[in-house]
Amino acid sequence: MSTFEALGLDARLIQATDALGFETPTPIQEKAIPVLLGGQKDFVGLAQTGTGKTAAFSLPLLHLLEVEKRYPQALVVCPTRELCLQIVNEIEQFKKFIPGMHVTAVYGGASIGLQIKDLRKGVQIVVATPGRLIDLIERKAIDLQNIHYVVLDEADEMLNMGFRDDIEFILQNTPNRQSSWLFSATMPDAVRQVSKRYMKEPVEVTVGKKNTANANIDHQYYVTSAPLRFETLKRIIDFNPGMYGIIFTRTKLDAQEIAEKLVRDGYDIDALHGDLTQVQRDKVMGQFRDKSLQLLVATDVAARGIDVNNITHVINYELPDDVEVYTHRTGRTGRAGKNGIALSIVHSRETFKLKQIERVNQIRLNKMDIPTGKDVTRKQFYYFMDRILNADTSHGDYEAFVPMIEEKFADISKEEIVKRFAALEFDRFLRYYENAADLNVRDIKAPRTAGGRDFAPASGGGDRRRFESNGEFTKLFINLGIKDGFYKASFLQFILDMSDLRKEVLGRIDLKEMNSWVEVDKKSASKMIRAIDGKTFKGRKIRMNEANR
Template sequence: MTTYEESDLRDELKRAVADLGFTTPTPVQAEAIPIILADGKRDLVALARTGTGKTAGFGLPTVNDIDTDIEAVQALILCPTRELCLQIARDLDTFAKYRKDVKITAVYGGAPITHQIREIRSGSQIIVGTPGRTLDLINRKKLKLENLKRVILDEADEMLNMGFQEELNSILGATPEDKQTLLFSATMPKEARKISKDYMTDPAEISVGHEDAGESKVVHQYFKVKGSSRFALLRLLVELDPDMYAVIFCRTRREVNGVAEDLRYAGHAADALHGDMSQAQRDDVMQRFRKRRIQLLVATDVAARGLDVQDLTHVINYNLPDAPEVYVHRSGRTGRAGKEGIAMSIVTGREVRHIRAIEKYSNITFEQVPVPTQKEVYKMRALRFAEKIKAATLDDKVAAYLPEVMDSFEGIEREELIQKILGYGLNELSRQLTGQGEIKADNTQEKKKMDRGSGSYTTLSIAVGRKNGYTVPQIIGMMNRRLPGKKINFGKIDIQNNLTYIGVDSKAARKVVAAFEGAQDKGQDLNVRIFEGGTNVDGGDRGGYGGKKKKQYRPGNFKPRPKFGAKKKKHRKG
């Protein structure tokens, strides 16, 4: 199948695809559609990353095969999040443009179940649902599966990562045995393989994954700076491209909020998206982002699952993800449908090895880009401002007062007038960038062991940062006040907007966390934890890039060392 016209899809589906401007199927569509359509019986396991067109890969044949004479559920599509659920339903509605009698219903938590039940009763033939709400409807006997012909598990790996194993087992166990089962996943963890073994019969397997990631039209760039300069660099990147329409990925919810707030303060249309937000808040943010009232969406990976926004110009990794496949997922959100996109990553010198691991994994080639300077930003903005002034037209209402305005400029030379116009137009940018300071490049070539203490450092995170007024001496003083009389070696201290990372002697890490349990400073909860995010400022590799993963300790297990002479209590696992 090299074109949609060559496929066995109904003419109505071919017309709908043509209306979308698509003529050539993506690799996953070219392989999956013929298998699914062959006789409607062959099960399929498809390994496909985000941005490969997998929704059309299973959506077109599903809409194609619906028997419109039967007003009952014939296809069930399960996906991990509400956002993805709604996106799939919208796509299927588009595919069904000329099959007017095909009815699609999305079911998900956070919305009135009574409304969803009414839609199902009205004759829905395709249900797109999240596992929790779908199982609820089955248990209530409102979602009946007697006529079910096809089950599709989309992003199966993510559903399993989110803890939906039991729900998936229960749903699949309630479906007819003679159905067709399609499993789409970016990776194939053992839990997904078990689903394939338990609920599928001799499935065909196709893989359109990481090996073709380097063939897309996405340009992959990275900038190497000190950790403390991440936001300063992000700010300059945004200023250099005022038309940027981007998703910015951060590691933690706190960091998402901080970066979004700082971008708004700098005058940019930015907002946050993370799991602590209510569903109504998330829906509002996504609606504004799709309408481009928000140009910069700062998000965590989990919150951005199912995010399918057209024409993204950039994906920016404020922090690299833990695993290479996650990077491929992130970058796949731009450069879609044959369009060009840019994926930027902000890394420290020690994190460059993660870039190399992604290149090896995905056939992607990264370009190291020089860190832009404030002078470059000023020059670009000044020239762009001049172009806008040249292109501006005078409104008739204002033109009536032109002679008086010109009189007010009498005596000012041409060069001086241009300087004043430029100064007025760029004054706010100059004020903000002047207070920001220059970006510090990171010339670290490779991670080197510390030559003091035990030689091994573990990174702790503290829930305060630059915005709380902390400096390196204040952080050290706070640590010393909480650890009187204890000689502990500290490594690098990286103070960010809302978080501080500090390297401590690995042998003392548990002791430090225990000493800070429930601690406050300046009325702020410190929430000291071992940083499990994959970036270890002074210690061994914490990420999923091939390094040996160290055992992670959780704060609940930390107990202070008993005083000398006291009876030693038996350690109890937490």
Template sequence: MSTFQQLGLNEDLLNGISDLGFETPSEIQQKAIPVLLEEERDLVALAQTGTGKTAAFGFPMLQKIDVNSRTTQGLILSPTRELCLQITNELKAYGKHCKGLNVVAIYGGASVTDQAKQIKKGAQIVVATPGRMKDMISRNLVDISKIQYSVLDEADEMLNMGFYEDITDILAHTPTDKSTWLFSATMPKEVASIAKEFMYDPIEITVGNKNESTSNVSHEYYLVNGRDRYLALKRLADANPDIFSVIFCRTKRDTQKIAEKLIEDGYSAGALHGDLSQNQRDLVMKSFRNKQIQMLVATDVAARGIDVDDITHVINYQLPDEIETYTHRSGRTGRAGKTGVSMVIVAKSEVRKIKSIERIIKRQFEKKDIPSGMEICEVQLMSLANKIHNTEVNHEIDKYLDSINELFEDTEKDELIKKFFSVEFTRFFNYYKNSKDLAVSDSGRSSDDGGRASGSDTRFFINVGRKDGYDWMSLKDFLKEVLELGRDDVFKVDVKDSFSFFNTEKENEEKVLAFFTEFKHNGRFVNVEVSENKGRSGGGRRDRGRGGKRKGNNNDRPRGERRSRRSNDSNKPEGRRSDRSPKKGRRSASDRPRRSRRK
């Protein structure tokens, strides 16, 4: 099937499609629309972001509902406010010629009263985020007891965000004989389980292979020392003068920090994360769509629902915790038949993750070196030359030509060109002329060392471990957060049953010890001491013993007198201090000196 007319859509929808300028249905639309129009069946559809999934379920739902009825007949659940609004606007556009159609969006951050009024007018289709939908059901502000169709859009992301119970509660208020359509980019076991629980004998449609990345996106990774991650990001931006990108960070805090640093350094950047108000998010997205922002720094959750087809690059400033999430990230580019690039900035300890991602997405990464300063200067110079060459002449300048020619009458052509281009070229040349090489060799053992040389770091003992719910990654994240360090400034994390070890740069030793003086977490003291052994205990092997006994070198203990291991009992005296010399209490974040930023 090569046209929308052949899919069986009615005249009203075909007129809407014509107004939107759509000509050829995408693969997921060709496969899903005829099935959903012909049968009342449950459906599981797997397709990457940007392949037209909204139209794949939207057209059949619009054709099947009764627009003359004020009863809510269709429910679409989506993970974020942005995606909820995007789906709502697209359905309204598709059903432009369907008289009486009312599609209402229900999401957090907006007035419950206003949304309830819109539903009361008669909403045939409700598009909602799970949290707000559950809230409105509990207040009896929406009735979904008679719906005929339910859609779980971006199901994998909703489950990753912890909406399983909300979805269960919401679907409990719906008829058992409804048709359920589940659309997802990946098929982890959690999505398979929800399909099994809430659906009956579903048809499965797959575009490409499960969890596979689109062929329109190329994948690259750049190996750097952890401390050079931000410098690498700036070089990648400078090496691509026409970049229009989404930069992914793992936390809201890192997202805000990186966006602020980019703005300080003169880049057109903005942050998108969950701590922004709805009005702030709308302003950021409006600026991004209008290309007033070239570099949008976002968390994975906030980036869901970004419907922009011209994104040239996705930059993974930090890799996600879940490998499947990388598929969602890379799906932000290479949309609507265009090509895109997904870049990953990695430290040595993360290279093994690249191989895992390759197996999931069934695509190979190309290892590339961070461009040198002089390479960037050349790229910027030629970019400027091309822009000037392709610029249309504004003849309003003609009246000033005599004065300009008089100013440059003694200047040779070559000299004039040099002067003209030096205005922009000199800025990059002065910045990069003495810049260091950021490339790192990936030879040797891959470990959680961030490429650091031994001797320049300090190893610490900390009295929390697996019994406290930590593994090496969660402990690393905890330390990074409380100490206000970069992710790769904490390394060689070794978690035992009731205690752990970690390393930081030598320069951070005083800061770490001062911070953990009388520090309490969840009602108990967390004690940190300097360990004499720089490396991993027991030659780097994990503690396989029982009862939390220490194994390995006895030197991997707190420095100073050979004390017995501290108890993890939370009932410690309130005034207890470490055996170090007394220090003043920890300063608040606002009192701490800010790190200097190199321009």
């Protein structure tokens, strides 16, 4: 196995890696650093998040840059504030023994005036989010003419977030770069197109297989019905009492609602979504990092760039529409050689999606039974006993209280003390699970799929050609719409989950602000009305009927 010294790095960088306790480079570092030290070749590095990509480009940058020149020579572009600050923090540690080397972060949600002031002090490396960097360029507050090296970190996430035009603008404004380095977990077409357009015969290094999930992650799924999805989530959390993880939802409304319900039930949890201010976001992330929060509920957009160590579980409250999003979500656990668990809660009609995830990511998803109430209480008791056995009593004068305790409990047996102790800890918990229902859906058959286009839900009409026996539709009215937080894909999923019908029975969906109209195959219309009319959504009674009545 190679060493950092054998890779050809500056002695001061070797000193820094030694001080940090880095003994051997990770695979992406071992393959990337020798290429990047040349400084002249464009480079594409494909590796999962948490494999040491930051060091793979930071160490070569620090080796190549000229300390005596106090202007930006290297630019690192990344998707979010959190990742931006993380990269700067790592570079600060690597440059510890290189006096005069400076790095600064520029990102939205902070004072642009202070960031401009930092730039004017003279820095060699700028780490930036796309939007704030473009703002600085347009204000002529940053000069990129002397940028020799451009690094695009988490390129696939930036493109998924809609930053393609921004990235192209930034690359166009660094005309004198000697090389561009692109790092990504996956290689979707959008990333490939950027590399072809702006890079010349790049050296491509892949650690593991392209678009594959981390081998250290155990992928599991639970099949349930739509109304029991939240109860299934609670059951999973309670069955994993030491869990420290992220729950992913489709919408910010779902994230906020799930977090509020779980907080009311006594869980240490909060939500991360687009409606939070930067101050609120920083507060939530600070509590999550110091483990004041056990769980974080987040949307995909809000979670971009989150990099927290030691996450044990990632939970997909619903499967994402895109296979690559699944890869990104689950890649937040199982890092740095540690094992992680990715759990997905799946409706019976979504099981076909799992096969596509398995095929694209080259993994196996293991079907799990939703734990019974007895399973959960047994697991909680074991966890409670382990906590008692491993309790640290070295930081208090507990010995002084022992005689008092022994006197107080002298007439009570050890077994009775243990029983009462457990009752205090578990009374509410045991009552909740005493007669808990079985949440498992039995004998599920995966629905048929069509032509490989089975992963993304329909955004509008169904395929009318499927109705060979009867091509007529009934138009239904429903008093739900955009104001309720729906977009077409989520609305489609909602009505199908509620009615337990397949998307092939649907025709055109007309989603309005206050209400909507849905075309349904005549034979299925009455079933959908029976399943949905009179139910409640967020405390409001749903009304569904034929549109002409």
